[in-house]
Amino acid sequence: MTIRTRLTFWYAGILTVSLLVIGYGTYQEIDERLRHDHRRKAEEHALAEAGEMVFQVGLPAILLGLLGGWWLTRRALAPMAGLTDAIKKIHERNLREPLTRTRNGDELDRLTEVFNGMLARLDDSFNRTREFTLHASHELKTPLTILCGETETALRDESLSPAERERAASQLDEMRRLTRIVDGLTLLAKADAGQVALKLEPVRLDELVRDNFADAQILAEPQGIQVELAGCEEITVRGDRHRLRQLLLNLADNAVKYNQPQGRVTMSLRRNGDTAELTIANSGPGIPPEILPRVFDRFYRGDPSHSQTVDGCGLGLSIVQWIVSAHDGSVTITSEPSKLTTVTVRFSLLEVRCQ
């Protein structure tokens, strides 16, 4: 039951009670007068007359009161609906935009003020987390540079035995992996803080997809995976060429990595209404439904045994998700265990007028 309905009921109740009080008062008064006039059957007369008065005057008054009350509560609570809509639109990226206040000093304005205060505190703590990640990844870069540089310098030493050389090279591999993780974290932390500027321009998405298809074929070859391009319509979108290529390569690389030997990868780019629809499907082992909603989470690894065999920084899909949202697109992933896993990315088409 909404506050409005509840208030209206209470209001109706109060009106009825006050009407009864008025009726009783009227009855007493009339009764008194009639007794004074020494009339007979005064009691019945008084009751009838009072009843009539209450019925004739009171009922319209009640109806009027009810209508008035309904209108009043509606008017008083109207800003609530606006407030609810505004609050509904809040997410972690627009915490900085406070709700609009009426500044009339009423209870709702006060509530809005307090709520804005809470938003500011939330924004502050989100910022701190972001800044922490950003600073942490920056701080890691100097020691990483030194570690990589010195190990590489050691590798150049001709007097190193093959075993020592192999050990140093293997350490270097791990340092590079750490470097990729730190790079990915830096990118995402900056993207969260809105510090990554995209260079948006008209981009022929089909050309990028064809290019990526060639790379995907090469990547898939060692595992005997077949890659096919099931359609590639001529499509232009507004985007950042480098980031779109990064997106495509990440998805193609995932489709190959999380696949079975002799498996299949199918790519396609199609027009669907006014959106460009890119799909990359693989015949991999599939993703269990309970893991599916979390695959875009940073460092989320559904299957701990899988992370041992697949080399990656654990941020690939998070980066994909960022690139897509930075282009106002959407990305979804569907999977049937031991059947197809399909990633679908949608972008708005850029209408290019043919001359």
Place this chain on the structure above:
Amino acid sequence: MRVLVVEDEKKTASFVRKALQAEGFAVDVCHNGDDALAAARTTPFDGIVLDIMLPGRDGLSVLRQLRESKNATPVLLLSARGEVNERVEGLNAGADDYLPKPFELAELVARVRALTRRSAENKSTVLRVADLTLDTVTHRAQRGGMEIELTAREYRLLEFLMRDAGRICGRMMILEKVWDYDFDPGTNLVDVYIRRLREKIDANHQPKLLHTVRGTGYVLKETP
């Protein structure tokens, strides 16, 4: 060839100096922006490796000052921030190249080499390593007189390696020059392409030309 390395982090400055010296460069080191500016104004260097984050005057400011005073020494910027915007900003300020930290040493050396050699670049249209030839006009590759079929990407990769024959080429630089990627994709794309290219140019021939330098990069040369 004389190179100035401007880097406040002593250990980093030290291994960069060693690596460049091993390549035959004469190397001077400065640890802050003001010293760097003074050194660059008094000594004619063939190239400058300039860290952006320096105590006092930062790298970008040093670079702007140099360019304002009509000093055109090629500059390679180093940065721990590694932002795409910063790269653009650096190149706009007059840098010739940009390398984000943490970098691979081989990468840095290759870039400094490219920077200092820019004018004397190999302009020949037919590149040759042992009995492998690549015609950069017709895009034809031959080994021992036998034609080698190459895809467009393989051709670009081979041309890049042949232009720098005998020198180690780092993965990032290959990704940047052959694929035009400004990010590390974290895939083994380069390794797989190198493997394919090796099958095409080395499989039926001796000596082997395309070598992997474990942990560092790739090199095309006659003797391993």
